[in-house]
Amino acid sequence: MLLSTKGDYGVRAMIDLAKHEGEGPVQRAEIAKRRQIPESYLDHLLAQLRRAGFVRSVRGPGGGHLLAKPAEEICLLHLLEALEGSLAPLQCLDNHEPGSEAICGQEWVWQEIYDDMRRKLAAVSLAALAEHEREHERTAVVNYSI
């Protein structure tokens, strides 16, 4: 039932990019270090995100990765679906072919949960996540200074 590391890492990386929005490309190595992601693995994730149209990459010295569109326009739902494939807790929720229902009789519960989840994820933008993290850092600093 766990999200795979792809989803977790991928979102972390995107938050990193969002926090550097407008500052030019961010390099893989930097992201990997800051977010504790194996760099060679992050490579794959960035490739996937690029193909999905979320990041743009530039090669050569001074190159790196940046958001392909504003952080406000990227929602967690689409991001995670690009990284993980479907988030459905049961296959039948995606396929939705009739006939399997008779066997199982629990789809309705999961359907509701799934719909709720998607709604919630769609409501959170990458910008909101980045902002939330900034907020969190600020209060953390305050706490340290007590």
Place this chain on the structure above:
Amino acid sequence: MLLSTKGDYGVRAMIDLAKHEGEGPVQRAEIAKRRQIPESYLDHLLAQLRRAGFVRSVRGPGGGHLLAKPAEEICLLHLLEALEGSLAPLQCLDNHEPGSEAICGQEWVWQEIYDDMRRKLAAVSLAALAEHEREHERTAVVNYSI
């Protein structure tokens, strides 16, 4: 992000028992056949459910498995947790050790989703599932007769 077959199969099996509540033990082979579960695998699931206190089993001829408590008192949440372990989509939601938060910054979203999910699952009893399935069968019959 999928529920494993353990969860799916296990719940199917429990629904089966619920539908035969008060009719004496139901045999593994019957359940396996009706619910399309490999019998030798179902064995493990029943063992797990027995250890968790959801089913009682009797050996010998005429033996089988029955609910250890009324279907009304069994909720989907506890059932699934017995079968799957934690349902948390991220490990940090269970461990909740501080320090990992600074890295990631997406827990709050998942925490909400997770809480919601647990609430919903806790609100559904095995009795409700069984009843829902009966209902479904009835309308299916009606549809056939058009």
Place this chain on the structure above:
DNA sequence: ACAATGTCGACTGAATTAGTCGTGAATACC
């Protein structure tokens, strides 16, 4: 005694996940 049934644990095969590595391609800079 014997047949029906559940109990338990060891084992296996398949699939998925989580990476690593090497080679190549674009680009900036001198």
Place this chain on the structure above:
DNA sequence: GGTATTCACGACTAATTCAGTCGACATTGT
């Protein structure tokens, strides 16, 4: 043009989890 920097892509591997099988054993009704 040469070189250093950085991304691009695919082949490969290791580790883990999932899904299931099997066989020997225990219990109980007849």
